[in-house]
Amino acid sequence: DTGVSQNPRHKITKRGQNVTFRCDPISEHNRLYWYRQTLGQGPEFLTYFQNEAQLEKSRLLSDRFSAERPKGSFSTLEIQRTEQGDSAMYLCASSLVEPLYEQYFGPGTRLTVT
Amino acid sequence: SQKIEQNSEALNIQEGKTATLTCNYTNYSPAYLQWYRQDPGRGPVFLLLIRENEKEKRKERLKVTFDTTLKQSLFHITASQPADSATYLCALDLNTGGFKTIFGAGTRLFVKA
Numbered sequence: 001d002t003g004v005s006q007n008p009r010h011k012i013t014k015r016g017q018n019v020t021f022r023c024d025p026i027s028e029h030n031r032l033y034w035y036r037q038t039l040g041q042g043p044e045f046l047t048y049f050q051n052e053a054q055l056e057k058s059r060l061l062s063d064r065f066s067a068e069r070p071k072g073s074f075s076t077l078e079i080q081r082t083e084q085g086d087s088a089m090y091l092c093a094s095s096l097v098e099p100l101y102e103q104y105f106g107p108g109t110r111l112t113v114t
Numbered sequence: 115s116q117k118i119e120q121n122s123e124a125l126n127i128q129e130g131k132t133a134t135l136t137c138n139y140t141n142y143s144p145a146y147l148q149w150y151r152q153d154p155g156r157g158p159v160f161l162l163l164i165r166e167n168e169k170e171k172r173k174e175r176l177k178v179t180f181d182t183t184l185k186q187s188l189f190h191i192t193a194s195q196p197a198d199s200a201t202y203l204c205a206l207d208l209n210t211g212g213f214k215t216i217f218g219a220g221t222r223l224f225v226k227a
Contacts, residue, residue, distance in 0.1 A: 058214075103148075
């Protein structure tokens with residue numbers, strides 16, 4: 001499968017625990033994006049990478065959230081001290097830089113914080 | 115304030131008709147505008163991208179228009195089919211130095227046989 005993959009697909013955690021999600025983009029894509037989506041809403045931008053550099057980060061993203069893309073390939077998103085409000089679908093997408101900006105999304109990781 | 119607005123109510127149409135979905139935005143100057151389809155429990159799927167200097171783009175039964183003066187995009191599905199039933203998301207690409215994509219909440223489309 002050459003699409004974007006995300007692991008795990010589902011995660012249930014207790015409030016206060018840390019969680020980490022992984023995203024493997026399409027191999028030739030330089031850009032990688034993280035979004036959060038809640039029911040009835042569109043994806044909310046969190047951050048994006050071009051290769052290994054994190055170039056944009058949402059002001060909505062608290063310091064409990066951190067993302068890395070250490071070798072410009074896969075990426076991880078960590079949430080520390082989870083809160084119930086963090087419950088959502090976390091989506092990863094990747095794209096080329098030029099000339100095609102369209103994003104290819106993974107299936108998402110569904111996080112439930114109890 | 116900055117907003118992207120899509121029809122919040124679901125759109126119900128009969129098979130074979132043309133579905134028209136609207137995306138309006140305020141206080142943004144997007145470099146690109148994209149439309150995505152999303153089925154329940156799945157990630158969005160890219161459909162069409164249109165640049166700020168383009169007026170119209172077509173792909174098979176899909177057509178998108180982009181009016182930067184009105185700050186509006188229209189998305190059309192001609193000869194609609196029940197399989198077109200999904201949520202359709204409008205997304206603005208902002209050239210903020212980097213690129214940042216802002217999505218609307220989406221419009222749910224139901225096509226009845």
